[in-house]
Amino acid sequence: MLTVFGRPFAGGIHPPTYKYLTKSEKSSRHFLPKKVYLSLVLRNGSPLTPLVSVGDVVKKGELIATGLNDMTAPLHSSVNGVVVEIKPHITTHPGMHHSPTIVIETDGNRGWGTYHPSTAVNRISSEMIIERVRGAGVVGLGGAGFPTAKKIEFARKAGVHTLVINGGECEPYLTCDDRLMQEYGADVIGGIRLLLKATGAEQAIIGIEDNKREAIEFLSSLCEEDNINVEVVPSLYPMGSERHLIKAVTGQTVPLGKLSTEIGIVVNNVATAKAVYHAVRYQHPLVSRMVTVSGLGVETPMNVDVPIGTTVRELLAYCGGFHPSTERLILGGPMMGSVVTSPDVPLDKSAGGLLALTTEEMNERERQSCIRCGQCVRVCPMGLMPFKIASFSRVSDFKGAESSGVNHCLSCGACSYICPSSIPLVQFFQHTKGVLRSRKMQEDKTERVRQLRDAKVIRMAKEAELKKAAKAAKPKRRRQRRDKEVS
Numbered sequence: 001m002l003t004v005f006g007r008p009f010a011g012g013i014h015p016p017t018y019k020y021l022t023k024s025e026k027s028s029r030h031f032l033p034k035k036v037y038l039s040l041v042l043r044n045g046s047p048l049t050p051l052v053s054v055g056d057v058v059k060k061g062e063l064i065a066t067g068l069n070d071m072t073a074p075l076h077s078s079v080n081g082v083v084v085e086i087k088p089h090i091t092t093h094p095g096m097h098h099s100p101t102i103v104i105e106t107d108g109n110r111g112w113g114t115y116h117p118s119t120a121v122n123r124i125s126s127e128m129i130i131e132r133v134r135g136a137g138v139v140g141l142g143g144a145g146f147p148t149a150k151k152i153e154f155a156r157k158a159g160v161h162t163l164v165i166n167g168g169e170c171e172p173y174l175t176c177d178d179r180l181m182q183e184y185g186a187d188v189i190g191g192i193r194l195l196l197k198a199t200g201a202e203q204a205i206i207g208i209e210d211n212k213r214e215a216i217e218f219l220s221s222l223c224e225e226d227n228i229n230v231e232v233v234p235s236l237y238p239m240g241s242e243r244h245l246i247k248a249v250t251g252q253t254v255p256l257g258k259l260s261t262e263i264g265i266v267v268n269n270v271a272t273a274k275a276v277y278h279a280v281r282y283q284h285p286l287v288s289r290m291v292t293v294s295g296l297g298v299e300t301p302m303n304v305d306v307p308i309g310t311t312v313r314e315l316l317a318y319c320g321g322f323h324p325s326t327e328r329l330i331l332g333g334p335m336m337g338s339v340v341t342s343p344d345v346p347l348d349k350s351a352g353g354l355l356a357l358t359t360e361e362m363n364e365r366e367r368q369s370c371i372r373c374g375q376c377v378r379v380c381p382m383g384l385m386p387f388k389i390a391s392f393s394r395v396s397d398f399k400g401a402e403s404s405g406v407n408h409c410l411s412c413g414a415c416s417y418i419c420p421s422s423i424p425l426v427q428f429f430q431h432t433k434g435v436l437r438s439r440k441m442q443e444d445k446t447e448r449v450r451q452l453r454d455a456k457v458i459r460m461a462k463e464a465e466l467k468k469a470a471k472a473a474k475p476k477r478r479r480q481r482r483d484k485e486v487s
Contacts, residue, residue: 008248011381012236013414015172015335018361019211021294022175027183027303031318032106036078036309037089037346040065041099043145046072050102056083059113061285064102073137073147073349078287078307080113081106092331092348096341104309116283121194126156129198129280136279137349138286142166142240142269143332145350148276151266155199158261163201164249165192167208167215167270168233168240171333174353176290177270179303181208181215184274189222191273194280196227199266204228206270207249209235237335238412242267244381256408271352286349293319297326297356306347313343315354322356330355335413368421376415376425382408386415386425393428398439401432409433 040048048065052058058077065075081104089101134149155163165188169177181188192204206223208216210232220230233239233248243254246265254260260267268276271289278284287308294301299320306315312329316322322329329340331351340354347354376386384405392400406429415425 008233008236009244009381010383011379011414012238012244013379013417014235015237015417017172017211017235018294018296019173019175019178021173021296021298021301022292022303023178025302027176027179027290027305028318029305031304031306031310031315032079032108032110033307033310033314034106035084035311035314036104036106036307037311037344038064038075038078038102038104038309039089039091039099039346039348040075040101041091042067042072043092043348043350048072048075050086050100052083052086052102054083054086057081058083058104060109060111061113061287063285070134070150071147073139073286074135075102076137076285076287077104077113078309079104079106080109080111089346090342090344092338092345092351094338094341101346112284119281119283121190121277121281124194124197124280126198126200129194129276132280132283133198133276136275136283136285138272138275138279139349140269141271141275141289141349141352143336143350143352145348148268148272151268152195152198155201155261155266158266159264160199160261160266161202161264162250162266163192163195163199163204164242164246164260164265164267165204165206165270165273166240166242166245166267167206167212167219168245169212170209170235170237170240171335171337171353172237173294173355174292174333175294176292176303176352178212178215180271180274180290181212182218185215185218185222187274187277188270189219189226189228189273190281191275191277192228193226194276195268195273201266202227205249206230207233207239207245209233209239211235237414238381238410241381241410241412243410289349289352291315291347291351292353293355294353295322295326295356296358296361297322299323308349309346311343312340312345312347312354315347316343316356323358325358325360326356327359327362328357330357334361335417336411365422367423370421370423373420375418375420379414379418381412381414382410384409386429389432390423390425390428393432398432398435401429402436406432407436 048067050065052064060080062077064077084105085103088098091097091099130149130152138148139145231249252263275286288305291306292303330337332353370387389401389404389406409429411426413426
């Protein structure tokens with residue numbers, strides 16, 4: 001079934017997409033780096049414990065590191081080769097932080113280390129689906145990186161009735177999900193069926209922007225008689241936001257500060273669905289992902305199946321390198337991505353794009369004072385007043401910014417993009433949210449200390465009472481002993 005929607009929510013922008021650079025080209029599946037760098041600290045700060053040592057021979061798909069609990073996805077080797085180092089290496093963190101990293105030198109073999117016969121997925125239980133997804137280290141590939149197995153468990157416990165699959169890919173330049181839907185459409189649908197069974201949801205809705213006609217037609221042909229519907233949404237940034245995609249395809253609004261499971265809906269990305277299918281049917285861990293390498297600064301823009309841990313330097317070299325006119329390298333999309341601080345930064349599971357943007361594409365202008373034009377208010381998809389929040393942030397009135405809704409900001413960048421004064425509004429908001437987060441952590445710590453102190457006072461008072469009662473009982477016990485001896 002195919003449904004087409006009109007404009008689903010207020011706000012949003014239509015930036016130049018530049019998707020033509022990679023849209024029509026098939027993805028490359030032949031890339032193999034010389035080395036991969038697998039960090040033992042995830043983006044959210046969760047540490048991993050290595051299971052290998054320097055000199056160990058590892059196989060593609062082999063478990064090489066685990067986390068403390070199910071909230072941390074395990075790490076598998078993305079290549080066949082030898083562990084040559086375990087050392088600090090630069091990460092994607094904007095502060096150029098280093099973390100312990102497993103360095104594996106590849107041996108040229110592209111095959112999987114262990115062969116598992118394919119599983120008849122129509123007979124597999126919900127519990128087995130969750131266990132295989134957990135063991136495969138599958139995380140959300142839309143950018144959040146949250147462990148998919150835990151997300152399935154939360155959805156099942158919440159009793160969700162609808163599974164929304166995000167095929168929007170609203171960020172400019174990025175076409176990796178579009179290519180994935182065209183080249184792995186059957187796997188995506190297979191993964192959706194498994195997610196339906198595992199979550200207990202009754203139906204699935206695939207939301208795809210109207211600029212992806214080939215993907216729309218292909219996926220529609222695969223699910224004509226199923227409880228899976230393809231719904232076409234307008235090309236409007238930030239359509240890929242979970243909140244706005246739900247609004248577009250279901251008409252329901254997720255309450256501010258709440259999760260989508262509160263209204264019986266859970267969202268997964270199309271790439272996540274494909275990873276789930278491979279994890280369950282073939283028992284293949286998540287060790288690679290489709291990445292869009294694009295921008296006018298790239299010699300040969302393309303979509304590449306990239307082993308996790310590949311460095312920016314090697315991936316760009318595979319695509320012909322970048323031009324001297326390149327002004328900035330970005331991981332992810334141009335609106336919400338992060339600046340690459342070094343070409344030695346490795347790509348992790350959350351990176352869906354690598355962009356080399358020229359001065360022409362950056363279109364940077366001199367910053368001026370706010371003229372209160374209201375353009376930022378018009379395009380804000382959350383209905384906020386960005387200029388007002390920025391005015392509070394500028395004078396460090398963080399409570400004022402909080403009361404104006406800064407914590408509901410998506411950091412989508414629509415306001416910064418449209419601002420005629422070229423004010424870096426999102427940077428103000430990210431700084432403010434960081435300060436508020438730090439203060440909240442400090443307040444929670446202080447409250448915990450107070451609770452422990454109060455508990456100690458109560459405990460010591462009880463101990464004093466018990467000692468007093470024991471002391472008062474001593475004479476009585478002595479008399480009882482004397483009376484017993486006399487008798």
